[in-house]
Amino acid sequence: MTNDLYEPHELEPRWQAVWAAERAFEVPNPSPGEPEWEERSTYVLEMLPYPSAELHMGHVKNYTLGDVVAHFRRRNGWRVLRPMGYDAFGLPAENAAIKEGGQPRAITERNIARIREQMQRMGWAIDWGREISTHTPEYYRWTQLLFLKLLERGLAYRKESLQNWCPNDQTVLANEQVVDGACERCGAEVEKRSLEQWFFRITDYAEALLDEMELLEHWPERVLTMQRNWIGRSEGAEVVFRVEGTEIDLPVFTTRPDTLFGATFFVMAPEHPLVAELVAGRPEEEAVRAYVKQAQTRSSIEREEKAKDGVFTGQSVINPVNGEPIPIWIADYVLMEYGTGAIMAVPAHDERDHAFARQYGLPIVQVIAPREGEVDVQTEAYVSSSADDIMANSGEFTGLPSPEGKKKISDWLAGSKLGEAKVIYRLRDWLISRQRYWGCPIPVVYCEKCGVVPVPEAELPVLLPEVSDFLPKGRSPLAAAEGWVATTCPSCGGDARRETDTLDTFVDSSWYFIRYCDPHNSTAPWNRELVDHWMPVDQYIGGIEHAILHLMYARFFTKALNDLGLLGFREPFARLFTQGMILARGAKMSKSKGNVVAPDELITRFGADAVRLNILFMGPADQDAEWQDTGVEGTSRFLGRLWRTVLEAIEKPASSDVTPLIRKAHQTIAKVTDDIDRRFVFNTPIAAVMELVNEINRDPDDPGARFAAETAVSLIQPYAPHIAEELWQRLGHERLWQQTWPAYDESMLERETFELVVQVNGKVRDRLEVSVEAGEEELVELARFSPRVAALLEGKELRKTIVVPRKLVNLVV
RNA sequence: GCCGAAGUGGCGGAAUUGGCAGACGCGCUGGACUCAAAAUCCAGUGGGCUUCGGCCCGUGUGGGUUCGAUUCCCACCUUCGGCACCA
Numbered sequence: 091m092t093n094d095l096y097e098p099h100e101l102e103p104r105w106q107a108v109w110a111a112e113r114a115f116e117v118p119n120p121s122p123g124e125p126e127w128e129e130r131s132t133y134v135l136e137m138l139p140y141p142s143a144e145l146h147m148g149h150v151k152n153y154t155l156g157d158v159v160a161h162f163r164r165r166n167g168w169r170v171l172r173p174m175g176y177d178a179f180g181l182p183a184e185n186a187a188i189k190e191g192g193q194p195r196a197i198t199e200r201n202i203a204r205i206r207e208q209m210q211r212m213g214w215a216i217d218w219g220r221e222i223s224t225h226t227p228e229y230y231r232w233t234q235l236l237f238l239k240l241l242e243r244g245l246a247y248r249k250e251s252l253q254n255w256c257p258n259d260q261t262v263l264a265n266e267q268v269v270d271g272a273c274e275r276c277g278a279e280v281e282k283r284s285l286e287q288w289f290f291r292i293t294d295y296a297e298a299l300l301d302e303m304e305l306l307e308h309w310p311e312r313v314l315t316m317q318r319n320w321i322g323r324s325e326g327a328e329v330v331f332r333v334e335g336t337e338i339d340l341p342v343f344t345t346r347p348d349t350l351f352g353a354t355f356f357v358m359a360p361e362h363p364l365v366a367e368l369v370a371g372r373p374e375e376e377a378v379r380a381y382v383k384q385a386q387t388r389s390s391i392e393r394e395e396k397a398k399d400g401v402f403t404g405q406s407v408i409n410p411v412n413g414e415p416i417p418i419w420i421a422d423y424v425l426m427e428y429g430t431g432a433i434m435a436v437p438a439h440d441e442r443d444h445a446f447a448r449q450y451g452l453p454i455v456q457v458i459a460p461r462e463g464e465v466d467v468q469t470e471a472y473v474s475s476s477a478d479d480i481m482a483n484s485g486e487f488t489g490l491p492s493p494e495g496k497k498k499i500s501d502w503l504a505g506s507k508l509g510e511a512k513v514i515y516r517l518r519d520w521l522i523s524r525q526r527y528w529g530c531p532i533p534v535v536y537c538e539k540c541g542v543v544p545v546p547e548a549e550l551p552v553l554l555p556e557v558s559d560f561l562p563k564g565r566s567p568l569a570a571a572e573g574w575v576a577t578t579c580p581s582c583g584g585d586a587r588r589e590t591d592t593l594d595t596f597v598d599s600s601w602y603f604i605r606y607c608d609p610h611n612s613t614a615p616w617n618r619e620l621v622d623h624w625m626p627v628d629q630y631i632g633g634i635e636h637a638i639l640h641l642m643y644a645r646f647f648t649k650a651l652n653d654l655g656l657l658g659f660r661e662p663f664a665r666l667f668t669q670g671m672i673l674a675r676g677a678k679m680s681k682s683k684g685n686v687v688a689p690d691e692l693i694t695r696f697g698a699d700a701v702r703l704n705i706l707f708m709g710p711a712d713q714d715a716e717w718q719d720t721g722v723e724g725t726s727r728f729l730g731r732l733w734r735t736v737l738e739a740i741e742k743p744a745s746s747d748v749t750p751l752i753r754k755a756h757q758t759i760a761k762v763t764d765d766i767d768r769r770f771v772f773n774t775p776i777a778a779v780m781e782l783v784n785e786i787n788r789d790p791d792d793p794g795a796r797f798a799a800e801t802a803v804s805l806i807q808p809y810a811p812h813i814a815e816e817l818w819q820r821l822g823h824e825r826l827w828q829q830t831w832p833a834y835d836e837s838m839l840e841r842e843t844f845e846l847v848v849q850v851n852g853k854v855r856d857r858l859e860v861s862v863e864a865g866e867e868e869l870v871e872l873a874r875f876s877p878r879v880a881a882l883l884e885g886k887e888l889r890k891t892i893v894v895p896r897k898l899v900n901l902v903v
Numbered sequence: 904g905c906c907g908a909a910g911u912g913g914c915g916g917a918a919u920u921g922g923c924a925g926a927c928g929c930g931c932u933g934g935a936c937u938c939a940a941a942a943u944c945c946a947g948u949g950g951g952c953u954u955c956g957g958c959c960c961g962u963g964u965g966g967g968u969u970c971g972a973u974u975c976c977c978a979c980c981u982u983c984g985g986c987a988c989c990a
Contacts, residue, residue, distance in 0.1 A: 312984080315907060319986045326990085344990060357990095394988060428989045435990085441904090442988055516989060637985085707928070709916055713908095714983085718915065724928050730943085769919065777917075777927035784927090787944095847923050852971040854923055892970050898922055902970050 096733035098697025102812040106213055114827060115160075115215040117171055119608065119620055131169040133624045134160045135603055135663075137632030137640070141176045141201040141223075145208040147672040147679060147705070147717065148633060150689045154702045154809075155669060155711055155772065156631050157214045161808035162766050164215075165831040171624050173606040174209065174216045176202050178225035180595045181259060181275060184528040188560050194528040195556075198225055208690060213698050213812055215827070220609045224530075224598035229605065231551035232615035233598055234533040236651070238544050241534075245291045245650055246522075248542065252361065252426065253521060255283040260562030261525040262287055264594060265518045266320075266639045271391045279389060288523040288532060288591065292646045296321050296515040298660075299645055308665035310712070313637045320638045322516025327500045329434065329509040331356060331407035334415050338364060340407060343429035343514050346439065347503070348495035350411045351484040352457035353434035354447070356418045357400065360385035361426035365403075368418065374404040378420055385422040393422050398446045409434075410508040411499070412485060421446060429514060437471065444471035457483050458492055520643065522594045527560045527567040529592030537579035537586040546580050552588070566590040599640055600647040603627055603662055615656075622658040630663035637668065667770065670714035672705075679717075687717055699810035700726035706772045706809060728780055729813055732806070735786050736799045736817045745793030748838070751785060752794035755801040756838035758782045762805045763831070779806050804832050847898035848873040850882050866893045873899040 109115065120126035136156040139149055160172040176198075183194040183201070190197075202223060209216070222229055240246040254263045258278035262285060267274040292299075300321055303314050326345035333340060340358070344350070358365055360382040369375045381401040385393070400421025409416055416434075423442055424433050437447035437454040444467075447454050456467040461478040479492040487495050503509035523532060531552045533545040545552055555574040560567050568590040569575060579586035601615075607624045608616040632640075641663075648662040671678055674685035692701045703725040708715040762775040779802050786798050800821055807814035807826050818826040841862065846869060848856040856878045860869065870891055873879055883903060890902035 312907065316985055319906075322986080322989065324989070342990075346990080390988095398988080423988045423990095425989070430990095433990045440990070442990080445988095514989090516986090634984085704928095707915090716915075718929070720929055721915075727943095728928080734943090764919080771919095773915095774917070774919095774927080780927055845923080849922085849971075852922095852969095857923075890970060892922090894922060898971095900922080900970055 094737060096730050096813070098699060098729075098812065099694075101816045102211075102213060102698050105812045105815050106210060108815075109213075109215070109827075110210075110218075113219070115170075115172065116217045116219045117169055120623070122619065126169065127623070129169050130167060131171065131624060132163050132628045133171045133607075133626070134163065134629050135171075135173070135606070135627045135631070137630075137636065138175045138177050138599065138602060139205065140180060140182070141178055141198060141205050142182060143201050143204060145205055145212075145689050147687060147689060148669075149209075150212065150701060151669055151672060151705045151711065152631060152633070153209065153212065153214050154705055155667070156629075157702070157811075158706070158766065158772060158808040159629055159631070160215055161811065161827065162831065164827070165807075165829060166767075167830070171220075171606070172215065172217055173220040173222075173609070174214075174218070175220075175222035175602055175606070176205070176224065177595060177599050177602070178202065178223045179230075179529045179592075179598055181526065181528070184526060184560050187528075193556065194560065195225070198528075211693055211698060212689075212702065215811070220606050222602065222605055222609050224595070224602060225528075227551045227553060228612070229602075230530040230554075230598070232605065233530045233593065233601070234545075234550050234552060235547060235615060236601060236647075237593065237597070238533060238547065238550075239654055239656075240290060240650060241544055243650070243654060245294065246288060247291065248286060248288050250284060250286040252282050252284050253287060254280045255285070257281055259526070260564050262521055262523065264521045264596070266520075266642075271389065279391075281389070287521050289519040290522055290597075290646070292520045292643075293515060293517055295646050295649055296323070296517050297513075298649055299517075299642065302645075302649070302660055305661045306664070306666070309663075310666065310668055313634070313641065313666060313668060316637045317642055320517065320642065323513060324515070325513050326511075327496075327503060327509050328430070328512040329410060329503060331410065331434065333368065333418070334406040334408055338368070340364070340432050341430045341509070342432050342434050343512060344434060346436065346496070347499040347509075348481055348484075348487075348490075348492050349436040349439045349457050350409070350434065350499055351481075351487070352436040352438045352455050353409055353416060354437060354453045354455055355416050355435045355443075356407045357421045357424045357433050357435050357443075357446070358403075358418060359424040359426040359431040360420055360422050362420075362431045365420060368405050369403050372404045374402060377401050378403055381420055388422065398423050398442065398449055400446065400450070402450075410503070410506070417452075419446075419450075427518070428516065438467040439472055441471045441473060455483060457481060520594075520646070522597055523589075523591035524594055525564065525566045525591055526562065527554075527557060527592065529595060530554070530598060531568070532589040532591055532593055534589045535577055535579060535586040536589070537582060537584060539584055540579055540581040540586075543579055543581045543586065549580070554592075566592060568592070596640060596643050600643045601651070603630075603644070604651075604657070618656060618658065625657070626659050626661055627663045627665075629665045629667065631667045631669065633671070634668040641666070667712065669711050672708075672717055673714055674717045676716070687719075692722055696722050696726040697729075697812070699813050700729055703729070703776060703806075703809050707776045709773055711772050725776075728783070729810060731787070732783050732802060733813065733817070735783050735790075736803060736821070738790060739786065739796045739799035740821055742793075742796045744796050747793050749792045749794035751789065751792040751798040753838050753841070754782055754785050755794065755798040756834040758805065759801060759832045759834035760839055763834070766808075775805070776809060801832060804829065844896050846872065848876060848879050849898060849900040850879060851902055852900060855879050855882060862896060866895065869893055869895075869899050870901075873901060 134156055136152045160170050164170045178198050183198045186197050187194045254268050256263055256273040256278055258276045268280050272279050324345055327347040328341050328343055330339050330341045369378045378401050400419045403418045405418045406415035407418055435443040437443040438456045439458055454467055458479050459482045461480055465472045477493050481487050481490045481495045500511040531554050533552045535543050537543050555571045557567055557571050575588050577586050577588050604616055604621055607621045644662050649660055651657045652660050677683055679686045700722050704722045707725055758778050761778045765771050765775045782802050786795055803814050803817045815826050843859050843861050846858045846860040847854055856876045886903040888903055892900040
């Protein structure tokens with residue numbers, strides 16, 4: 091403590107050791123009745139990291155943001171829960187094991203040790219007593235239990251269907267993990283395969299996921315919009331068409347029941363299960379089979395890029411509104427995955443149907459017309475859905491405004507039992523099984539006699555066995571662990587085989603935030619009373635890339651667990667802040683692009699405080715920011731200046747005078763507090779403290795210098811806790827992280843004089859130092875007769891005067 | 904195509920409720936200290952004109968509202984993000 095140079099490498103580890111020894115940021119769980127139970131408590135959480143080999147800049151930004159919020163709240167009197175853990179199952183560790191040899195477990199645990207050390211080097215104020223990792227049996231035991239609870243409730247189920255298959259990773263993917271027809275993880279083009287898989291019935295919660303967004307007042311609108319788009323609620327009607335001369339009913343979904351009279355043909359997806367039956371034994375059978383076969387070879391991207399094509403089945407359906415037969419076609423522009431896999435085609439009012447009708451010379455009948463003007467539906471579909479549209483050629487409904495027609499036709503269909511109003515969603519059930527090794531085993535067995543049997547709770551966890559070959563072969567590597575797979579049926583005791591697929595890692599991370607509240611519970615996933623005490627998370631912080639995936643799954647889980655009576659709340663994250671990405675050369679940092687900036691090297695060069703300060707000083711935290719190598723140098727230089735300024739100020743006596751520096755210090759407290767607390771912005775507080783430090787240096791002899799220096803140290807602490815702690819101690823105080831956040835004196839924000847801006851015709855012409863006591867008339871007089879303004883006004887007539895108290899006077903001539 | 908966000912100096916950005924555009928930082932220029940360099944400190948730094956008093960222009964483009972617009976309204980351009988053969 092004799093060193094007068096700012097040496098982060100010496101002081102940062104020293105303070106980190108103090109925090110660890112004093113368990114400074116650990117918050118024990120209170121029990122009901124204890125005084126702590128009644129204290130204000132808050133839960134600040136950032137998305138947990140996947141333990142890759144190195145911490146990256148995104149982590150630095152994420153966890154520094156959380157750190158500022160946590161420190162700020164702690165110093166404002168809250169008990170702050172701020173845990174950390176690892177999303178440790180997943181493909182990268184498994185792929186590394188394949189490439190380099192070794193076990194995914196060993197690789198993961200090595201990475202965790204490394205990343206934990208790096209987090210500690212950053213000085214983040216984390217409750218390390220609550221650390222969890224999703225790959226440990228102590229954790230995944232409960233993941234398995236929750237799976238069983240959902241299974242029991244009917245929210246987990248198995249079905250065979252056409253699924254997304256990544257040929258590279260050799261596993262199925264959830265809909266959410268397919269981006270532009272490619273695997274989100276590796277970029278390989280996704281294939282469709284019909285497979286029997288496990289699902290969570292997230293579609294049961296589609297309506298709740300939309301409606302309960304109301305509880306999410308502090309979520310970015312952008313994220314809510316993305317989730318809304320993803321859920322894709324559509325209101326319309328289901329209409330049943332009967333195949334002429336048969337008993338076969340084909341329901342379709344339409345958002346435009348008002349166009350029903352304009353349906354001139356009918357289209358089924360090639361994958362529709364009734365296609366074969368419809369054409370069996372007919373002359374068209376062979377052509378239809380050929381078309382269906384060809385469609386199967388085309389990827390969804392190819393399907394979309396080619397011109398629309400299809401094939402006639404020779405069969406017709408009856409349009410229920412007018413009894414007219416219309417031909418059934420098979421075409422791959424109709425998707426089996428959406429709606430019923432069949433559509434009524436209204437070429438006059440749908441671009442796709444129009445294109446198809448033109449291609450095959452099918453009739454186009456206009457049934458919707460604009461209130462004014464003419465449209466020619468033969469050349470172009472009229473797809474407006476305006477309230478001003480009128481129905482035409484629609485029997486008894488002709489002449490009705492289109493919105494009214496929608497309702498009337500829906501009612502008529504319902505009355506005639508030919509259909510009903512219906513809401514459908516784009517959202518699919520969440521496919522949760524994966525044909526890979528490094529994940530949580532699904533706790534069920536298959537028995538010849540009893541079928542699918544859940545593993546009894548008492549036998550959990552189903553441990554993930556050690557295997558030696560992780561190479562994906564289209565089935566889980568677990569299938570090769572014969573001794574593990576072979577088991578007995580919990581129900582009948584006979585021979586049975588274990589499920590060999592593992593759970594999607596998004597299942598692991600859909601409940602980790604709950605476990606943090608009670609991380610060492612060995613008899614239950616959590617104690618509900620404790621969870622309800624801490625949760626929901628008051629402030630969640632993470633990357634926008636999880637806007638749909640993790641954030642929607644976690645919302646679903648919370649609602650389902652609430653319905654199971656395991657939780658007392660419906661939404662996991664009350665407030666959400668999505669940080670922008672750190673870019674380098676305009677792109678996301680990645681090894682393949684070779685533009686990665688390693689935080690570790692920067693800490694070595696400049697210290698953690700400078701890195702922390704820089705990442706938040708770069709710009710608004712919710713926006714993407716381009717990495718600048720000179721940035722850390724700048725914040726490091728500032729810390730050096732702060733260091734010298736404070737050491738100089740220590741020599742000075744405290745003063746009770748109200749000086750310009752004292753005022754400036756109070757103004758800075760007000761600014762920083764408002765920015766962090768109300769505005770939730772993190773770059774401008776740093777600028778404000780820099781200004782304060784500059785101000786001290788401008789007039790080091792001001793008797794307020796010591797107070798101003800102490801204030802600067804105290805305000806910068808959430809950002810740069812090590813240097814702040816060191817300087818605070820040198821200023822003769824103890825334990826800044828426990829000190830109450832500084833308060834400002836309202837009266838100090840006021841000044842005796844202010845700079846009056848004098849405008850003539852809206853242009854600034856003069857600035858005058860004026861007493862705040864001056865009345866409006868006095869201000870106008872002062873403005874008019876200031877020499878510069880008087881010259882401009884000379885010979886002109888003053889037409890109007892605008893006075894903004896304590897700001898400006900505008901003279902209009 | 905639909906929905907959303909954003910365009911401000913050489914660069915990152917600030918301006919919170921319609922009231923001084925460019926805080927703070929980077930970079931650059933000049934100076935001090937030094938044998939020299941680094942570090943540090945001081946001064947300057949939107950553009951144009953200037954008789955050195957100032958003047959004019961300036962927040963993507965064009966209009967509008969207003970005494971006054973980076974801020975509000977309309978149209979357009981550009982960039983980014985989401986969704987998209989979704990019936």
